Amino acid sequence: MALSQSDLLRLLESLRSADGLELVRGIAERMLQELIEAAAHIGTGWNEHTQARTAFRNGHREKTLTTQAGDLELAIPKLRTGSFFPSLLERRRRIDQALYAVIVEAYVHGVSTRSVDDLAKALGADAGISKSEVSRICADLDEPLTAFRTRPLDHTRFPYMYLDATYCKARVNHQIVSRAVVVATGITEDGGREVLGVMVGDSETEVFWAEFLRSLRERGLTGVRLVLSDSHSGLVKAIRKVMLGAAWQRCRVHFLRNVFAVIPKEAAEMVAATIRTIFAQPTQDAVRTQLDTVAEMLGKQFPKVKQMLLDAKDDL
Numbered sequence: 001m002a003l004s005q006s007d008l009l010r011l012l013e014s015l016r017s018a019d020g021l022e023l024v025r026g027i028a029e030r031m032l033q034e035l036i037e038a039a040a041h042i043g044t045g046w047n048e049h050t051q052a053r054t055a056f057r058n059g060h061r062e063k064t065l066t067t068q069a070g071d072l073e074l075a076i077p078k079l080r081t082g083s084f085f086p087s088l089l090e091r092r093r094r095i096d097q098a099l100y101a102v103i104v105e106a107y108v109h110g111v112s113t114r115s116v117d118d119l120a121k122a123l124g125a126d127a128g129i130s131k132s133e134v135s136r137i138c139a140d141l142d143e144p145l146t147a148f149r150t151r152p153l154d155h156t157r158f159p160y161m162y163l164d165a166t167y168c169k170a171r172v173n174h175q176i177v178s179r180a181v182v183v184a185t186g187i188t189e190d191g192g193r194e195v196l197g198v199m200v201g202d203s204e205t206e207v208f209w210a211e212f213l214r215s216l217r218e219r220g221l222t223g224v225r226l227v228l229s230d231s232h233s234g235l236v237k238a239i240r241k242v243m244l245g246a247a248w249q250r251c252r253v254h255f256l257r258n259v260f261a262v263i264p265k266e267a268a269e270m271v272a273a274t275i276r277t278i279f280a281q282p283t284q285d286a287v288r289t290q291l292d293t294v295a296e297m298l299g300k301q302f303p304k305v306k307q308m309l310l311d312a313k314d315d316l
Helices: 005-017 020-039 097-108 113-122 131-139 142-150 206-218 233-242 252-260 265-280 284-299 303-311
Strands: 057-067 070-079 160-172 175-187 193-201 226-229 247-250
Touching (some): 097 113, 142 193, 226 233, 233 247, 252 303, 265 284, 284 303
Parallel strands (some): 226 247
């Protein structure tokens, strides 16, 4: 739809007088409105009666679209019969894609809904955003997350698998409680990494870990030869019970964290560098010999570390 001369004059006047943000907002609003009107073409001009007419207009309904340039006030044409909604907008959404992504990212990282409202205003959402709208927007994460968590795993083989857990605060039955989030990461034969699954539970019990591992196998996980994790007793028992045919190895990183808990902080760098020499050896026999050597070396100053190394010799 072409702009009339008066419209052009008004637009030029706004370009001369408006500041940068208001200028962008005004242009964006006018462009979107023109595109909406063009999309709602009914085969005839205003007040014309021809055989080409496909429908009749019945006024407009207002819609606010929040963008980084500010709130755009749009008018969606209504039809007497049928319905019309421009494809360039999304139903039941008043936030543009850029702001939508920012809100979701902030919510995932634990930003409160009040802070998300302040963030939305700072990014141009003049009217802000309500708590219920933040929750509704973030509920859209459920569908892709569920699809990711339940996708088949039979597309390739994962000879190696890392298992780990972290604890996050979550609202359960109107209370804030600590919840275990367990994660499985697979390593393909060519060295590629892929997150295989995530599950949330009350704690890292053997039953919970076993349920998680069974869910991976039910989704098609096969060919695992080695599972790496910390030495949590419930986890190790679940691995040996469910992942039949796979060996278990204790994670070096977690082992070092356990070592750090029994030595002074200022000695951590030296002890870690010494222990890492164990795994830099070229053969299995050399690794075992170096472990004994390091245990004796560190045992003079840190007897607990010596015992930890000797106790974990086979697992590491």
